[in-house]
Amino acid sequence: MATAMGNKIKAARKAAGFSMMALAQEIGATRTEIGEWEAGLSKPRRKQLASLADVLKLSTDELAAVPKQKPAAKPAKTKMAPSTSAASQGGTKLDERQLRAGIIETALIMSRTGLSPGRSGNVSARWKSGMLITPTGMAYEQLKPKDIVFVDAEGVPAAGARRPSSEWRFHLAGYETRADCQAIVHCHSTHAVVLACAHKPIPAFHYMVAVAGGMQIPLVPYATFGTEDLSTHVRGGLKNHSACLMANHGQIACAASLPAALELAQEVEGLAEQYYKVLTLGKPHILGDEEMQTVLTKFESYGQ
Ligand SMILES: [Zn+2]
Numbered sequence: 680m681a682t683a684m685g686n687k688i689k690a691a692r693k694a695a696g697f698s699m700m701a702l703a704q705e706i707g708a709t710r711t712e713i714g715e716w717e718a719g720l721s722k723p724r725r726k727q728l729a730s731l732a733d734v735l736k737l738s739t740d741e742l743a744a745v746p747k748q749k750p751a752a753k754p755a756k757t758k759m760a761p762s763t764s765a766a767s768q769g770g771t772k773l774d775e776r777q778l779r780a781g782i783i784e785t786a787l788i789m790s791r792t793g794l795s796p797g798r799s800g801n802v803s804a805r806w807k808s809g810m811l812i813t814p815t816g817m818a819y820e821q822l823k824p825k826d827i828v829f830v831d832a833e834g835v836p837a838a839g840a841r842r843p844s845s846e847w848r849f850h851l852a853g854y855e856t857r858a859d860c861q862a863i864v865h866c867h868s869t870h871a872v873v874l875a876c877a878h879k880p881i882p883a884f885h886y887m888v889a890v891a892g893g894m895q896i897p898l899v900p901y902a903t904f905g906t907e908d909l910s911t912h913v914r915g916g917l918k919n920h921s922a923c924l925m926a927n928h929g930q931i932a933c934a935a936s937l938p939a940a941l942e943l944a945q946e947v948e949g950l951a952e953q954y955y956k957v958l959t960l961g962k963p964h965i966l967g968d969e970e971m972q973t974v975l976t977k978f979e980s981y982g983q
Pocket of ligand 1: 929
């Protein structure tokens with residue numbers, strides 16, 4: 680739930696004409712962080728305060744006063760012995776309970792930052808031979824770690840578990856396709872949907888398109904949600920890119936951790952919005968393959 684200060688940051692950002700991504704680039708933060716501040720989930724770190732205040736013409740005292748809300752799904756203390764089967768998330772070892780809580784936290788941020796209208800998105804993380812995924816038909820606010828569903832590599836949910844998201848098939852396909860993928864975020868974010876419905880992949884209109892690991896953000900063909908056909912298309916999309924648009928549907932992003940997958944989905948939505956706006960002005964200037972290769976090489980050296 681946005682706080683008064685979160686709303687103030689959002690209003691000041693819009694008045695200054697910044698998208699979340701543009702503001703993030705301006706002050707050296709991530710889009711996820713901007714989204715969290717505006718959603719009242721966290722406050723800017725000390726080193727970000729001065730530049731945020733400067734850019735948005737707000738006082739640092741005001742910004743420092745953004746209340747730190749309790750995370751909706753704080754990993755609970757567990758009596759379990761240190762897990763022998765911890766998941767690797769962005770280099771951090773997490774036990775199952777932490778991973779379940781992390782999935783809920785990711786889904787909540789996705790929802791609160793406007794990435795997944797209604798109950799349209801879903802989140803998963805690789806676990807053991809399969810994955811943990813959000814259940815179908817439950818509001819994220821109500822989710823408890825036990826509600827997150829384990830689905831094995833054959834697509835079979837754990838006995839007694841809730842029903843997994845109807846889109847579990849393409850999550851599983853993502854983990855099969857990408858050995859380096861530890862987490863997947865899928866959502867129907869507005870501008871990704873706009874382009875996906877116009878059957879427009881995102882070309883290299885901006886160098887940041889390389890954030891998905893290639894020279895464009897591809898579009899995969901339409902198939903009915905929840906079907907094996909859609910999984911086949913998603914496999915093709917994620918083979919050489921970390922994110923893709925899904926025709927007449929939305930977008931999917933995979934990464935080495937839950938926060939990284941969420942941030943990538945936010946980047947894709949930001950780029951989709953920018954590309955859509957550029958299209959309204961006419962034919963965009965598309966960066967050449969050689970330049971994009973240079974950018975991709977630089978991104979690799981940044982560890983992205
Ligand atoms: Zn969907």
